[in-house]
Amino acid sequence: MADIIIPENNIEAKFYKLDVTNKSKFHEIVKENKITNIIHLASLLSASCEKNLDLAMKVNIDGLHNALSIAKHENISIFIPSSIASFGSNLEKKPIEEDVIQYPNTFYGIGKVYTERLGTYYFERFNCDFRCLRFPAIISPYEYAGNGTLSYPTELIHNAIKNKTYKMYLDTDLSLPMMYIDDLVSGTISLIEASPFDLSRRVYNFQGLSFSPKEFIKELRKAINFQVEFEIDPLRNKIAKTWPVALDDKIARKDWGWKPQFDTTKKLVNKMIK
Numbered sequence: 658m659a660d661i662i663i664p665e666n667n668i669e670a671k672f673y674k675l676d677v678t679n680k681s682k683f684h685e686i687v688k689e690n691k692i693t694n695i696i697h698l699a700s701l702l703s704a705s706c707e708k709n710l711d712l713a714m715k716v717n718i719d720g721l722h723n724a725l726s727i728a729k730h731e732n733i734s735i736f737i738p739s740s741i742a743s744f745g746s747n748l749e750k751k752p753i754e755e756d757v758i759q760y761p762n763t764f765y766g767i768g769k770v771y772t773e774r775l776g777t778y779y780f781e782r783f784n785c786d787f788r789c790l791r792f793p794a795i796i797s798p799y800e801y802a803g804n805g806t807l808s809y810p811t812e813l814i815h816n817a818i819k820n821k822t823y824k825m826y827l828d829t830d831l832s833l834p835m836m837y838i839d840d841l842v843s844g845t846i847s848l849i850e851a852s853p854f855d856l857s858r859r860v861y862n863f864q865g866l867s868f869s870p871k872e873f874i875k876e877l878r879k880a881i882n883f884q885v886e887f888e889i890d891p892l893r894n895k896i897a898k899t900w901p902v903a904l905d906d907k908i909a910r911k912d913w914g915w916k917p918q919f920d921t922t923k924k925l926v927n928k929m930i931k
Contacts, residue, residue, distance in 0.1 A: 659686060661699075677720035684727050694849060695735040697724040703742055703765040703806050703896050710764060717768040725779050725787070734786035736849050739773050739860060741793050741834055741900045742766035752905035755862050763896055777859045788848055788856070790863040791904060793834030795841050798929050806893045807833060810873055814929055817883035826890035829871040832902050836865030837919040837928060844915050851913040858912075862904040865917045866925065876922040880930050 658668065659675035673686050677699040687695065699720045706713035721737065728735035744753060745760035759770050769791075776787035794807030800815050809825060816823040836844075844863060868876075874885060909915040919925045 659683075677723060678715050680723040680726070683723050684730070687727055687731060687733075692731070693733050695724055695728055695733060696845075696849070697721070697735060697737045699724075700768075701765070703763055704893055706764040706768075707892065707896075713764050713768070717765070718771070721768070721772055721775065725776060725785065728787070729779055729783050729785045732785075734788065734849070735776075736788045736790075736845065737772055737776060738845075739769040739789050739791045740766065741791060741904065742896070743769040743773065743791060744899075744901050746899040748901045750902050752864070752903040753862070753901040754905045755858065755860065755908060762899060766899070773860045780859050786853065787859055789860040790845060790848060790909075791860065792841070792863060793836045793865060793904065795838055796835055796925065796929070797838035806896050807835070809870060810835065810925075810929070813873070813877065813883070813885070814881075817877065817881050820883075822884040822886055824886050824888040825870055825874075826888060827870055827894050827897055828889065829887065830869050831894075831897055832867050832869040832872070833897060833900055834864055834867050834903050835925075836863070836917065837925055839928075840865050840917040840919055844909075844917070847913055847915060848909075855912050857908065861909040861912075861915075862906040863909060863915070864904040864906040866920050866922065867903040868922050872922055873926075876926045880926055 658670045659673040661674065661676050663674055664672065675682060675686060677683060700717050701713045706717065724735060724737065742763060742765050743759050743761055744757065745762055745766060761767050761770060773789055776789055779785040780787045796810045809827065813823045848861065906915060919928060
C-alpha cells in the first residue's frame with residue numbers, strides 16, 4: 658500500500674509514503690516488491706479539482722501517466738477507476754450504457770475520460786492489461802470530512818447519530834448512482850481477478866443503486882430521528898446535475914458476474930446503521 662499521508666492506525670500491510678507524481682520512487686516500489694497488479698486510486702475529487710486546478714493536473718493527470726508507464730514497462734496489470742463524472746450533462750434520465758458520447762464539463766470528469774481512453778490505448782498499442790470501472794458515488798459507514806459532491810448519505814447518518822442538524826446541499830429530488838463500499842470492494846476485486854478471456858472491453862459501467870436525498874431521508878427516518886435543513890451548495894449541486902441518474906451495467910453482469918448485494922435503500926440504511 659502507498660499513500661501521500663501516513664495512516665494514524667496500524668494497517669496489516671507493508672506501507673510506503675508515496676507521491677504518485679514522483680515516478681522514480683513509484684517505479685522503485687513496484688520493482689522492489691515484485692508487484693503484479695497496480696490499483697491506482699490517487700486522485701483529487703470533483704469539487705477539490707475545481708478549487709485547485711494546478712494540483713489536480715499533477716495528481717490526476719501526471720500520476721496517471723506515471724502509473725500507466727510503469728505498468729507497461731513492468732508488463733503488469735493495472736486497475737484505474739473512472740467515474741459517473743465522465744459523462745457530462747444533457748443525459749437522458751434513464752440508465753446510461755457504456756458507449757454514449759461523453760462530454761464532461763468538470764476537470765475531474767475530463768480527466769476520467771482521458772483515463773479511459775489512454776488506458777484503452779495502452780491496452781491496444783502495448784498489450785498493457787488495463788482494467789477500469791466507472792464508479793458511482795461510494796457510501797461507507799466511516800466518517801468523512803472531504804465535502805464530496807455525493808458524500809451526504811455518510812455525513813447525514815453521522816450527524817443523525819450525534820443528534821446534530823444536517824444541512825443538505827443538493828436538490829431534494831436529484832437521483833444519482835450510489836454504491837455501498839462492500840459492493841465496491843468485492844466488485845473491483847472480481848474484475849481484477851477475472852480471466853482476460855472473459856472481458857469484452859476495458860471500461861465497464863458499475864451500478865449499485867440510485868436514489869435521491871428525499872428517498873434516502875425517508876428511509877433513514879424509519880430507523881432514526883433527525884433534523885435536516887436545506888442549504889444548496891451551488892458548486893456541488895451544479896456538478897451533480899451533470900451526472901447520470903443510473904448506469905446500465907448489464908455487460909459487467911454478463912462478462913464477469915457482477916451483482917450488487919446492497920441494491921435498495923432499505924438494505925443500505927440497515928447495513929450502515931448496524
